[in-house]
Amino acid sequence: MPTTTGKPTTLLAELTHRCPLHCPYCSNPVALTRSRGELSTEEWQRVLTEARALGVLQLGLSGGEPLVRRDLEAIVAHARGLGLYSTLVTSALGLTRERAVRLKDAGIDHVQISFQDAEREGAERIAGTPSWDAKHAAARWVKELGLAFTVNVVLHRANLDRLAEIIDMAAALGADRLELANTQYYGWAVTNRAALMPTRAQVERSVEIVDRAVERYRRRMQIIYVLPDYHSEFPKPCYGGWGAHYLVVAPDGRVLPCHAASDITTLTFDTVRERSLAWIWDESAAFRAFRGDAWMREPCRSCPRKHVDFGGCRCQAFALVGDAAATDPVCTLSPERYRIDAMLDAVASPEPTYRYRTMPGAAPAVGARAGDEG
Amino acid sequence: MLLAGTARPALWHLARIDFDPVRERRVLLYPEGAVLLNDTAAEILALCDGVRTVDDIAATLSVRYSTDVTADVVEYLSQLAERELVRDANDDG
Ligand code: SF4
DSSP: OOOSOOOOOEEEEEOOSOOSOOOTTOOSOSSOOOGGGSOOHHHHHHHHHHHHHHTOOEEEEESSOGGGOTTHHHHHHHHHHHTOEEEEEEOOTTOOHHHHHHHHHHTOOEEEEEEOOSSHHHHHHHHTSOOHHHHHHHHHHHHHTTOEEEEEEEEOTTTGGGHHHHHHHHHHTTOSEEEEEEOOOSTHHHHTHHHHOOOHHHHHHHHHHHHHHHHHTTTTOEEEEEOOGGGSSSOOOSTTSTTTSEEEEOTTSBEESSTTGGGOTTOOOOBTTTSOHHHHHHHOHHHHHTSSSTTOOTTTTTOTTTTTTTTSOHHHHHHHHSOTTSOOTTSTTSTTHHHHHHHHHHOOOSSOOOOOOOOTTSOOOTTOOOOSOO | OOOOTTOOEEEOTTOEEEEETTTTEEEEEETTEEEEEOHHHHHHHHTOBSSSOHHHHHHHHHHHHTSOOHHHHHHHHHHHHHTTSEEEGGGGO
16 A cells, blocks of 8 residues: 555535534534634635645535535636536525526536435424425426436434435436435534434345335436445445545635544644645645554554555544544454444434534524433 | 447436546546546547447447457446446437
C-alpha cells in the first residue's frame, strides 16, 4: 500500500449547518456551526478551484440544508465552469420551482432529495417538521427539468417495516437512483442510537425486500443499499481509505477526511482560511494520521482484508473504543466486537423517543422529547 | 453476463464524458462516480450511440487498429452494462 498521496476524486462541501429539519440521525456534529462562521461565496469558489486543480471530479453540495445559502447558484455556476459534476444534497425544504430552474441554469447535474418514510405521519415525525408536500413537489420539478434524480432514505427501526412501500414510492417519484442507507452512528445519531437501531429480524427481511426490488426495477431505478454495519461481519471501507479519494470541507472551512471525522477529538483539522487545500491534503496531520496502513495494529496489521476495508471506520473506533487507531469494533476479529453485540441484543422497545437536532440556543423542535442517551 | 453482438449500447443518459486536465485523461462522470478512460475505452464509448450494435463497434475498431478487438470491446462494454452505465437501446423500445 503506497503511503504517497494520490489525488482526491470527491469533495463534499458542507455549505452550512443550518437546516429546517431536525432529524435525530443527522450526521452533523452535535456542536453545529452558526451562520456567521460560514465560509463566504468567494471562499467557497476558491476552495472549488483548488479542489479541481487537486483532481476532484465529483462535488457534493450539502449541509445542513444547502438551499439556505442564497449564493448557492453562484457556487454551482463556479463548479460547472470548472467542469465538476455536481450533486445537490437537499431536504428540498425551501425549494421553489423558480429556484430549481435557476440551479439547473447554473449547471447542477444531479439532485438528491432525502425522504423519511413512505407515509406522511412517519416521515414528519422523524423530520420533526411538516415536510411531505414540499418534498413531493420538489421531486416533480427535478424530474420535469430533466435533472438526474436520487431519492435518499435513511433507514432505522421506525421505517424499516415499510421498506417495500418506500422503494415503490421512490419509483413512482421517477427516481433514477435510490439510496437506502441504514443509519450510521455518528453525530446526532449516536445520541439517538437506542431509538434508531433496527432489530436483527428487520435487517434480515430488508435484505430480501431489496433483492426483489433490484430485479423488479432493473434499468429503471438503481438501488444502492448500505447494510447496517453493526449487522455485518466486517466493517465497511471508509471511502476507499482515509485520505485516499475523499475530502469534506465543513461550513467553517475545516477540512476533514470524512464527514464524521470531527467527532475524533484527538485530531485537529486545518482550515482553508489558513492553508491551501493541496497542503491540507498532502501534509496536514489529520490527513496523514490514518493514510495507508503503517498506523494499523493487530488484528488489522496482518489481516488479508486490510486493503479491502482499511480497518474500517476511524470515527467508529474512536466513538466506541476511545482510540481512533483501533480496529473498527464492528469487525468480528476485533476484541471489542462484544460491545456491538451487546447493543444489538439490547434492541427491543418498539416506540422510540428521539432527541431532535437543534442549533445551539434555538427553540427545540415541536414534539421533541429527551432521548434515552447523551 | 456478456452483451450480445446485436445489442445497441448507449451511455446512461445521466452520464457524460469530460476531459480531466489534471490526470490528462478522459473521464466518464455520473451521479456519485467517475471512471477514468484510456484512449481505447474513450473510442469505444464514442461509438455507443444507441444505434450501432456491439458488432458494428467491434468491426469499426478492428479496422482502425488493424487487429481483431472484438473480445475486448464485448468485455469492456459488458462490464459497463453490468454497472448500468451503458444500456442496450433495444431494451428501451
Ligand atoms: S481485522 Fe482489520 S483489516 Fe481485518 S477485516 Fe477486521 S477491520 Fe478489516
